[in-house]
Amino acid sequence: MSERSKTISRLRSEFDARTSYVMAKLSILVPSKIRALRLKSNMPRQRDLANEAKLHQSRISMFETPGAANVTLETLAKLAAAFKVGLKVEFVPFSEMLRWENSYSQDTYDVTRIDDDFEFICPEAEHPCYTLIVTGNLNQTTNVSASTTLTNFSDGRAEEHEQDADIAVLPPKDDREVEVRAMSQPQRQMAAAGGLYQWTKNMENLNSR
């Protein structure tokens, strides 16, 4: 029995194993996200974030320590308010949690602030829409970081990601085109070798989607 099979068996049968697994992912990724947002914000020092969130600096330091688990929803809401972003807590399948972990990168993680969130502020107006066309024989996964993306695959599938997530664009099996549409300026694109990448900017009325 492989180590993975043993872990899966344990997760399926033991409450404590599932709790530990979920807690481990959350308690590493949430502090990392707080750190990422702080470093990319206009308050890169913990002291400045603490002032904005009305929290003590030592607590910010603790929240950013990997493994720190005692962050309440109220505290997360205060941090979200300080960063001027929303917050979503969801129950998801284990597969989705693993995908979330694997596609996350502290370096590329960022969230559109309310002042730049045109879809929220003024949904009727025309806004820039960025389109990434990926063609060619890709040999590995490409990560695209954007606030809201719509991925159209040439086989007709479409996936919408409404969060700040890094979108993992899987390499097409042949020379098919993969299209990723982002409603805000994509932050960073990790391009894989062997493919052609081109962002196209155009204007779109959000209601026409």
Added chain:
Amino acid sequence: MQNHKKVIFLSQPALRWSFFDYREGGANRIEEWYLGLSQEGKDKFDALLKNTQKIDNHLQWGGFKYLKGKPKEEHIWQLDFIADKRQYRLLGVFGSIRKQAVLLLGCYHKGDVYTPKEALETACKRAKALREKRATTYERKIKNDI
């Protein structure tokens, strides 16, 4: 409808960090320590390395700092994480090859006391043993499928 093309930028995927366990006399000291952790400790340690390997600049690793005093002479750093209500410390050094980190020792810390209490001295000895090639390393597998 306004249309214009804009090429953002092309880059190769960032090279991830690799983590290596300290080994001496055939014994993997990090794996020995890992196996003694609780399930929570193991899960958090695994998740920590999985996340940290993707952060390009080590100064932006959560819980990272260079140590002062004698460990500083050996360029030893510390990576913190919390599990089982303990402040765990991973002590390590960077390898001679870019983006390689060697884990020398795992311990925990309360007040000013490390457990085991000779943790810093041991880390210094291990760093020296590595430098003098009296010890070896073993790459730690980071699992993406679980």
